[in-house]
Amino acid sequence: MEPRIVITGLGIVSPIGIGKEEFWRNCLLGTSGIKPIQRFEVTPYRSQLGAELPPVDFKRFIKPVNLRRMDRIGKIVTSSVKLALDDSGIAIREEDSNRMGISIGTGLGSSDTVDQFFRSLLKEGPMGAQPLLFQTAVPNAITSHCSIEYGIKGVNLTFSHKETSTEMAIAFAYHLLKQGRADVILAGGGDELSEPLYHVYHMLGALSPGGTKGSEGMRPFDKTRNGIVLGEGSGIVVLETQEHAERRGARIYAEMRGVGLSGSTDGLLKYDLKGDSIGEAISLAVEDLSMVDYISAAANSTVDLDRAESRAIQKVFGKTAKEIPVSSLKSMIGEFDGSGGIRACALALSLYEGVIPPTIETREIDPHCDLNVILGKPQKREMRSALLNACASGGSNISLWFSRYHPMGL
């Protein structure tokens, strides 16, 4: 019989808090992580906002000898791994390192390092190329940092597929655990808000414009939404087989119940315009739709996605669609490819504590997004199960289904 899979640890490095306690406190306060960008110059752009991390002392989480080799995104993700491991109470030395795995998603990985490396090439030619920069520049360097730091020798995955990167990392980890390929997998990931990345998003027209073009901001489902505000951070969930967790007396936040994967084909820079593919992912993930008491939405303040996701939810859930609380954490932490790690952590906390964080900034819901969006204040609610949606431009869609944990099953 396939094992049941549970979440036993959460590691969060986010614009609204470092570590689970600070993050969750701010979530429930509806704190916005979105501010004018500080780390680089944005005056040339019509968009000025971002959800940047507060200053982080990475020495709290990573040994100096390894810290030296890491770039910023490597530090961010590895810190979230450390936080998750500590939170889970797993005694790494007592574990079989071959049965521990790591599965990381990152949309744009070391975009800043690659850019720095390329600029040094332009400036100084090939003889100026710095090998230490290059070895951290590959997307799987992040995963390698983590596996080296903690001696994790089992399954080892890195996914990079835009806004479904971390959700795929979590989904595949779930599959591997079900197959008995590991006992514990640290899954999730993140992305950083780097200057070259910001430039690319601006040039491709993805950012919510300010100034004369409109009101800049992150307002999922809002009638006046006009694009994303970028954020950064990393989230890791410790996924474990129920048996392994029970045996070591772990605290269990939630159970992972199902995964739905699908793809739409509307265009390279387009989301699933009609919502059929998103609906397909939801239907594949959830065995019992009547049990869904909360949806952590993919909605990211774009005209297309928020509407398509609403259509999908309405189509799949039918009459009950309007009753299910929906919220988009991206209103607080911004949109970034690797947001799913943090969102999965938040969803586990929602199930564990029975409370749904609000969607902030949104004022007037678009009639095309006729859902029960939790605005302004958090909502207390005992939930049986909850859904996390992720939708990428280009068409990848992933839905993850989690339930409140009961030793006897729900």
Next chain:
Amino acid sequence: MITGLGVVSAVGCGVTDFWDSLIEGKDGTKRVTVFDPSPYPVKIAAEVDCLDPEDHFSKKEIRRLSRCDQFGLVAFREAWRSARLDQEKIKPERVGVVLGAGSGGILSVEKYFRKFYQGSKRPRPSLLIPYSLATTTDLIAIEAGLKGPRSTTATVCSSSSVSIGVAYEMIQMGLADVMVSGGSDSLCEVSFSGFNSLKLIDPESCKPFDKRRKGLVIGEGAGILILERLEYALKREAPIQAELLGYGICADAYHLTSPEPNGEGVERVIRTALVHAGVSPEEVDTINAHGTATPFNDIAETRGIKKVFGERAKDIPVSGIKSMIGHCLGSTGGIEAVATVLTLKNGRIPPTIHYEAPDPECDLDYVPNQSIRKEVKIAISNSFAFGGNNCCLVFKKFEK
């Protein structure tokens, strides 16, 4: 089951030319033309020169497609055709795409940022479209209307091998009937200079397992494999090229760029793959090596192989085809998987060329310089990435 194969490489485009070149021992190394190599101490790479984009794409498409996208699409079209799949007859939600990526569209992004940073003319934004590693994966799915599971792996040197393992799981878990897997990658200055700066490049040629070896020759291309559930393939009378029995993925947890020197990571991943495949070491007939010709990899790999296969290791032909096609980074796992399938299908093992001076520490049978005829039933393909992200695939000859 593997039902479709497509390949673009420095030694030939298309399965037939590719295979003929491998058997012939053709060297794909040439002077780089994709960017100006003159500032570099090393000016060679296994560059693809058999593909004229205008034969496959319109001028408008060429402006928006990166070189990596072009290779991927061409190889995909060949694989799709060879699998005799029909867009009209498939259920799109049951056909997915998981590819492995390396540098993706960085070559296009470099063109943009070179102009941007040097302050010359306004670079065109369409060069930034392939910024994400998801691009080639999405383009293939969009072209063929594929609505099943979709993602991209990103472990560079083992990326497209891992993608094959992920695709296998998608089918095993009932999430798809058909999966497109493998990967695509192109030369770019970041990779080229990066490996140069790490002093992992051989200025002359790629000489796996040879005592004089100095490192990689960077390559590029695409290797696409179409995986299918057995019942589905039989039902539609698909042409079956070979069977994928299983795979292993694990980590060295040792160093960011060097492999664990005693082959411990290599041993573990091969053993994991064999266990998953239900195959004992005695049954393995040939190995497609990772064989990058770096001083460290070839020793570690040899040691790892010996640990698994013991005395018998010396009797197992080990092919280092990077000697011909270069190290194709994100696409190497896919291209080498195609070569491994063809080895099983055709009963011939490609050589390791440039092999002249045996290294006492690498004393296996590396099929030196000449291919050999041998009926082989079970073959494994190794791919080990930077940071010790290791993957091993196990294939079996398909016999009706």
